[in-house]
Amino acid sequence: MDKFVTHLKRSAVSDGNNDWREEKLMKKCEENVCEVEGEFSQPIPWQKVESEGLDCDYSLLFHKEEADCLFRQLEDEVVYFTGDKAKVHVYGKTHNVPRKQATYGDEGLMYSFSGVHLMARPWTPTLEYIRDAVTKATGHTFNFVLINRYKDGDDHMGEHRDDERELNPACPIASVSLGASRDFIFRHKDARTGPVKRHIEPVKLELGHGSLLLMNHPTNTFWYHSLPVRKKVQTPRINLTYRSIIKSTDRKRIQRE
Numbered sequence: 001m002d003k004f005v006t007h008l009k010r011s012a013v014s015d016g017n018n019d020w021r022e023e024k025l026m027k028k029c030e031e032n033v034c035e036v037e038g039e040f041s042q043p044i045p046w047q048k049v050e051s052e053g054l055d056c057d058y059s060l061l062f063h064k065e066e067a068d069c070l071f072r073q074l075e076d077e078v079v080y081f082t083g084d085k086a087k088v089h090v091y092g093k094t095h096n097v098p099r100k101q102a103t104y105g106d107e108g109l110m111y112s113f114s115g116v117h118l119m120a121r122p123w124t125p126t127l128e129y130i131r132d133a134v135t136k137a138t139g140h141t142f143n144f145v146l147i148n149r150y151k152d153g154d155d156h157m158g159e160h161r162d163d164e165r166e167l168n169p170a171c172p173i174a175s176v177s178l179g180a181s182r183d184f185i186f187r188h189k190d191a192r193t194g195p196v197k198r199h200i201e202p203v204k205l206e207l208g209h210g211s212l213l214l215m216n217h218p219t220n221t222f223w224y225h226s227l228p229v230r231k232k233v234q235t236p237r238i239n240l241t242y243r244s245i246i247k248s249t250d251r252k253r254i255q256r257e
């Protein structure tokens with residue numbers, strides 16, 4: 001087994017007043033030594049990605065050395081679903097998910113899609129570290145993360161929208177990518193099927209190692225997204241989508257107001 005020592009010096013939000021404090025995250029394995037020190041670089045340059053009803057921001061959040069380290073730590077820490085939790089139910093049929101999935105977050109949170117209900121495991125240090133880096137870069141807070149691991153270019157994700165009721169529309173979905181670069185494709189809902197199919201160009205991005213893609217509202221109302229098969233990709237990738245889930249009691253309160 002590899003041995004590495006990681007020092008990730010981070011800033012964490014301690015309260016709602018942007019009162020940042022430093023923490024050290026140390027992880028010991030057995031052979032290699034990987035040290036990452038330093039504050040998140042600020043400000044990070046953002047690239048705006050826009051189309052009709054599509055509003056995204058893209059940037060590199062972690063430099064290569066730090067991204068390599070985070071990838072290795074996640075490989076050690078993350079526990080992926082198996083059995084029924086690794087299947088989805090679509091149009092009455094059950095399919096194995098063509099990748100591995102895991103969910104982490106605040107206690108009691110659950111995320112449901114395609115007929116599966118996934119409970120959040122408690123945050124790990126690395127997932128908190130990445131979450132806090134995203135918060136510092138964006139000003140948004142997140143209580144949940146869905147993790148997808150693609151072993152190579154055969155693993156993929158089909159076209160879908162993240163438009164579940166429990167997602168807080170005021171908060172973007174923050175997608176962090178580590179490992180192999182992969183193509184990511186948006187397609188407008190009116191350009192997909194139906195008698196009134198319109199010609200709207202798809203939006204194609206390459207999500208790089210250490211990158212952050214923010215999908216702002218209303219992107220997921222109008223645009224489907226997918227991560228297609230890419231046979232040439234031979235190395236793994238981990239994607240983390242940090243989300244803000246409205247707890248069901250809060251949702252009822254909002255509906256009543």
Ligand SMILES: O=C(O)CCC(=O)C(=O)O
Nearest residue numbers: 146148157162227239241
């Ligand atoms: O791996 C990716 O970049 C796609 C993730 C995704 O589409 C999702 O979590 O909804």
